[in-house]
Amino acid sequence: MIEKSTYPKSVFIKLFDNKRTFFYEIIKEGTYPLAEQLYYTKNLKHSIPHNYIVKTQYGKAMHTVKCSIEYMEKRPLYKICFGDNFAREEFNKTKEIGKNQNRNQSNRKNKGKISGPLLFGLKLLSVERVRKTMSLDLKIRPFDELGNSQKRRKILGLSQHVLDIVEKEKGNTFHPDDQIKLKQIKFETYDDIYEINFGKLGVVINYDRRKHLSQKTFFYEIIKEGTYPLVEQLYYTKNLKHPIPHNYIVKTQYGKAMHTVKCSIEYMEKRLLYKICFGDNFAREKFNKTKEIGKNQNRNQSNRKNKGKISGPLLFGLKLLSVERVRKTMSLDLKIRPFDELGNSQKRRKILGLSQRVLDIVEKEKGNTVNSLYSHTFGTVHIW
Numbered sequence: 573m574i575e576k577s578t579y580p581k582s583v584f585i586k587l588f589d590n591k592r593t594f595f596y597e598i599i600k601e602g603t604y605p606l607a608e609q610l611y612y613t614k615n616l617k618h619s620i621p622h623n624y625i626v627k628t629q630y631g632k633a634m635h636t637v638k639c640s641i642e643y644m645e646k647r648p649l650y651k652i653c654f655g656d657n658f659a660r661e662e663f664n665k666t667k668e669i670g671k672n673q674n675r676n677q678s679n680r681k682n683k684g685k686i687s688g689p690l691l692f693g694l695k696l697l698s699v700e701r702v703r704k705t706m707s708l709d710l711k712i713r714p715f716d717e718l719g720n721s722q723k724r725r726k727i728l729g730l731s732q733h734v735l736d737i738v739e740k741e742k743g744n745t746f747h748p749d750d751q752i753k754l755k756q757i758k759f760e761t762y763d764d765i766y767e768i769n770f771g772k773l774g775v776v777i778n779y780d781r782r783k784h785l786s787q788k789t790f791f792y793e794i795i796k797e798g799t800y801p802l803v804e805q806l807y808y809t810k811n812l813k814h815p816i817p818h819n820y821i822v823k824t825q826y827g828k829a830m831h832t833v834k835c836s837i838e839y840m841e842k843r844l845l846y847k848i849c850f851g852d853n854f855a856r857e858k859f860n861k862t863k864e865i866g867k868n869q870n871r872n873q874s875n876r877k878n879k880g881k882i883s884g885p886l887l888f889g890l891k892l893l894s895v896e897r898v899r900k901t902m903s904l905d906l907k908i909r910p911f912d913e914l915g916n917s918q919k920r921r922k923i924l925g926l927s928q929r930v931l932d933i934v935e936k937e938k939g940n941t942v943n944s945l946y947s948h949t950f951g952t953v954h955i956w
Contacts, residue, residue: 577698585696592630596693599625602641604703611648618694620648621703626693630686639692650692715761731757731768792889795821798837800899807844814890816844817899822889826882835888846888901929 576586583598602624604610611620622643629636638653650664689695715723738754746752757768798820800806807816818839825832834849846860885891911919 573695575695575697577696579696579698580702585693585698587690587693587696592690594690594693595629596696597627598693598696598699599627599638601699601702605643609643609646613689613694618689618700619703620694622648624692628691628693630691637691641692650688652691716764727759727766727768730759735770789826790886790889791825792892793823794889794892794895795823795834797895797898801839805839805842809885809890814885814896815899816890820888824887824889826887833887837888846884848887 573587573589573592576588579585579598580601585596585598587594587596600623602621604619605622612618613620620641622641624642625638625640627636627638636654638658640651640653642649642651652662654660654662693699715726718726734757735754738752742752754770756770759766759768796819798817800815801818808814809816816837818837820838821834821836823832823834832850834854836847836849838845838847848858848860850856850858889895911922914922
């Protein structure tokens, strides 16, 4: 049969021979499932699409039906609508559409049987070509949700497609003596980089996992920087890298979707109480009372679909050295007590600490005001 088509520019297609003529209006061209799920027409001539809708006219009386195919439980379900406003329906769930399997019911007097692939427009090569450029899966899943073998298959498929295009088109631009060869392709998706090398050993994939900037970037709003308790009461993050403050509140934004959480830490009964607030107006809360914040211990709960775990120190902003420096200048106790309430050793420690800090400032700043040819020493600190 001859196909007269400009699809996808026009959704109207004519298929005819000396005896029969079919007119099609493609409402939805559909997609092909994965190879292991795909069904075919009789003799494996044509692939059967999913989520496909077509309106077909045929015969001298120009009978009109609306046909659709949808995969249900991994098998195709065929539906034919006919009559006024296509109000009447006929369903058929089977493995294939063979010749004479489906029949137009719009006119009971019509005793002729119609080929299923013709009625459903499954012999339209122009539509078939368009489908092959679309997703091979019933649903396109994000790349980072796929397994390693599926990722590899997708990357190899795309690489082979690019190689085929280069081999086909290079003769239109380069002289045959130029011996143009595609040696390498590099793809970047999410936080992954794939290098595909074409050579004597075939196709080799080099995989490089690099965090994307937006994946690794955190934005903090320090609401309350908190203070460090006494040394004997102080807790640290994993491997004793960062001291954990008391009475600390921070708002954190991270990830491509800019998830926002409000985190706080408070010492309760000389132990740590971590709190994460998320959701609308931070109405939802999660508490955790533990000794330390280890990697992957706390997880963002604002989006259940986000399966990545966030490092606790990053989520709570405990790696911020600028805030850490400010805290160290503040009280080493949970509560600043009056000087005359301290013991002699505590008074001595406070006086020595303040004196050393003043000495450090003078040594640092004296060069800005005093000529270096003169020798100056700092003598006494008076405390009133």
